[in-house]
Amino acid sequence: MRISTTVFTLLALAAPLAAPAGMALAAGGAGSETAGPGGSLTLAMTLYAGGITLGKVDMDAKFSGANYHVVSNLETSGVVNAFWQSQIQATSNGKLEKKSMQPGMYQSFYTGHSAKNQEVSLTYEDGYPARLYANPSYPLTGYEVKPEEKKGTVDPLSAVLMIAATANTEGGNPCSVKAPVYDGRRRYDVTLAKVKPVNVTMDNGLYKGQAMLCSIEYKQLSGYKPRVLRDTNFPAINAWVAVFPSAVTGRSYAIPLRVWANTQYGVIAAVTNTLKIDGQTPKVN
Secondary structure, eight states: OOHHHHHHHHHHHHSOOOOBOSSOOOBSOOOSSBOOSOEEEEEEEEEEETTEEEEEEEEEEEEETTEEEEEEEEEEOGGGHHHHOEEEEEEEEEEEBSSOEEEEEEEEEEEEGGGOEEEEEEEOOTTSOOEEEEESOOOOTTSOOOHHHHTTOBOHHHHHHHHHHTOBTTTTBSOOEEEEEEOSSOEEEEEEEEEEEEEEEOTTSSOEEEEEEEEEEEEEEESSOHHHHHOOOOOOEEEEEEEEEOSSTTOEEEEEEEEEEEETTEEEEEEEEEEEETTBOOOOO
8 A cells, every 4th residue: 555545544534533422323314303502622633654744634523403514624744745745624514413414515625736626525415315516527437436325425524423423432432333435536434443441641641541442444445446446455543532521411522542553654643632622621630
C-alpha cells in the first residue's frame, strides 16, 4: 500500500470518530421520536509519522433536538505535502432519531497540489439512494457504485456520528459497530471491534484513565478501480476509545484518543489534542 493511501485512510477514519453515544442508531429513514436536547462537541487531532507532523484534522458538531450539523477541516503538512498536499473542508447535516439516522446533505471541498480542486455533494431523500453532484465531474465507467449499493448508506461525516452513536457505552463496549459509507465515489464499510480494556496516560496530558483498545477494519466494496479492489494489504488499525459524559441527560460521547497503524513506513498515528464537550474541556483524572 502506498503511504499516501495509508495517510488518507487513517485521516478518514480518525477525522474524527466521535459523536453522541447515548442513542441506538442505524442508517435508514427517520422516525417520529427526536433525539433530545442540544449539545456540542469539538475535537482536533494531529497526524504523526515517526514523531514528524504530517497533518491535522478538526471537527465541530452541534446538536439541536433531532438535528445535527457537523463541520470538519483536514490539512496535510510537512513531508507528506511532497506527494499528497491536501486541504479538505466538509459539512454534513441530518436527523438523529432514537432508532435511526437520516443524513440530509453532505458537501466536501478538496484543494490539492497543482491547484487541483474538487467539490462533491450528496443529497438524501428518505428511502432513495444518495444523489451525487461533482464539480468537476469524474469518470465512474467501469467501477460504478450501483444504486442498490448506495441504499442505507451514510456520508463520511455522518458515519463518524453513527460509529460512536451506536456504541454501547453503558455496557462497557464503545467499539461494536459497522458504518456503511458512500462518499460519492467509493462504497466501503468501517467496522470497530473490542479488543480489551486498557489504562491510558496521554503524553499531551489530555487524558488519564480507562479506555478501550479497539480494532478498526476498512473494507473496500465497490467504486474502486479493479487493481485497488485487489489490494487487500491494508495495515491493522487500532484506537484507544474513551467514554465522556455530556451535560445533556442520557448522552455520552465515545472519543478516539489515539488512532494508529503499523505500516512499512513506521507507525502512523492520529492523536487527539483538543476536546470540548458542550463547550467545556473534560477534567483529567
